[in-house]
Amino acid sequence: MYNVGIYGGSFNPLHLGHIRCIIEAANQCKELHIIISCGVNRNEIPPRVRYRWIYQVTKHIGNVKIHFLEDDAVDKNAYSKEYWQEDAQKVKDMVGKPIDVVFCGSDYDENSFWKQCYPESELYIIKRNGISSTEIRKNPYAHWDSIPNVVREYYVKKVLLIGGESTGKSTLTINLANYYNTNYVEEVGREISMRSGTDMLMIPSDFTDILLTHKMKELEAAKQSNKVLFIDTDCLITRFYIDFLDDPQNDKERNKALADAISALNHYDLVFYLEPDVEFVQDGDRSEVIAANREKYGNQIKKLFDERGIKYISVSGNYHERFLRVTSEVDRMLGINRAE
Numbered sequence: 001m002y003n004v005g006i007y008g009g010s011f012n013p014l015h016l017g018h019i020r021c022i023i024e025a026a027n028q029c030k031e032l033h034i035i036i037s038c039g040v041n042r043n044e045i046p047p048r049v050r051y052r053w054i055y056q057v058t059k060h061i062g063n064v065k066i067h068f069l070e071d072d073a074v075d076k077n078a079y080s081k082e083y084w085q086e087d088a089q090k091v092k093d094m095v096g097k098p099i100d101v102v103f104c105g106s107d108y109d110e111n112s113f114w115k116q117c118y119p120e121s122e123l124y125i126i127k128r129n130g131i132s133s134t135e136i137r138k139n140p141y142a143h144w145d146s147i148p149n150v151v152r153e154y155y156v157k158k159v160l161l162i163g164g165e166s167t168g169k170s171t172l173t174i175n176l177a178n179y180y181n182t183n184y185v186e187e188v189g190r191e192i193s194m195r196s197g198t199d200m201l202m203i204p205s206d207f208t209d210i211l212l213t214h215k216m217k218e219l220e221a222a223k224q225s226n227k228v229l230f231i232d233t234d235c236l237i238t239r240f241y242i243d244f245l246d247d248p249q250n251d252k253e254r255n256k257a258l259a260d261a262i263s264a265l266n267h268y269d270l271v272f273y274l275e276p277d278v279e280f281v282q283d284g285d286r287s288e289v290i291a292a293n294r295e296k297y298g299n300q301i302k303k304l305f306d307e308r309g310i311k312y313i314s315v316s317g318n319y320h321e322r323f324l325r326v327t328s329e330v331d332r333m334l335g336i337n338r339a340e
Contacts, residue, residue, distance in 0.1 A: 007103040008035035014053040017131035025103040038070045056150045088117035141334045156225045163274035164298045165286045173232040182226040187233040188214045204251035235262040236304045271312040
């Protein structure tokens with residue numbers, strides 16, 4: 001058992017090879033210091049995100065401390081011997097006590113800078129299976145099995161489906177989630193809007209509840225998604241209904257401001273607008289006013305997205321054509337080639 005050990009890396013991103021090294025190192029030390037190398041001039045995952053990943057996978061262990069080590073090299077090739085000794089001294093100062101052992105993965109050897117910078121410490125090389133952060137960054141979806149659950153949320157793509165009533169959003173959302181073996185966020189407004197038996201008698205808190213509940217469901221769903229999350233409707237659709245279901249008491253300005261604030265926080269990798277060119281199906285609570293002029297109200301929805309610079313792909317045709325159109329775009333985004 002060693003007293004003090006260190007294990008360092010950029011963890012950009014953290015992968016299962018890192019986790020194996022962390023576990024093996026922590027098991028053999030009374031105190032393990034993990035050093036996150038942060039290139040302030042490199043386009044890396046934010047340091048606080050990487051810190052949180054490592055904290056989440058080590059907080060139960062009890063003997064792990066995490067540190068940031070910043071450098072200003074423009075890329076890894078520029079991180080030369082000029083940095084090595086200076087940064088090693090920074091690490092020694094952070095640890096504040098003799099370092100008995102330096103752990104590293106088998107992508108390093110006895111001649112690496114770890115040995116050169118910590119000659120007074122034992123070098124302990126932990127065998128790894130060849131997982132590479134560089135390769136994961138190139139295509140995380142091709143290396144999904146090497147990405148820890150705590151990291152996957154960072155890479156989950158979000159796909160939003162919007163449109164007016166009876167354009168097939170809900171069915172398509174579920175079909176897509178099943179097809180890509182992932183989860184989805186259903187439209188929450190339908191149930192909440194019927195608390196009085198009709199959406200014509202909604203009260204202000206209903207709109208607030210719809211906006212906040214939908215956002216919270218999206219945040220939670222992203223943590224459990226398999227590469228991609230499909231989302232049925234968003235806050236701007238709710239904003240449309242705040243105006244459409246107009247009532248003097250609906251306190252609409254404050255709810256519209258809330259919708260705008262949530263929209264400013266949202267980010268979607270793909271947005272699909274489903275055109276109203278399929279048959280309108282009246283399921284009992286859909287608006288006959290919208291049914292009578294679907295294009296008019298559809299254009300009002302489009303305008304909300306256009307005004308905010310949110311790009312969307314217009315999808316028309318029958319249900320099968322819509323499915324093929326959307327999946328072709330999602331496949332392209334995820335780097336999936338169905339012909340292979």
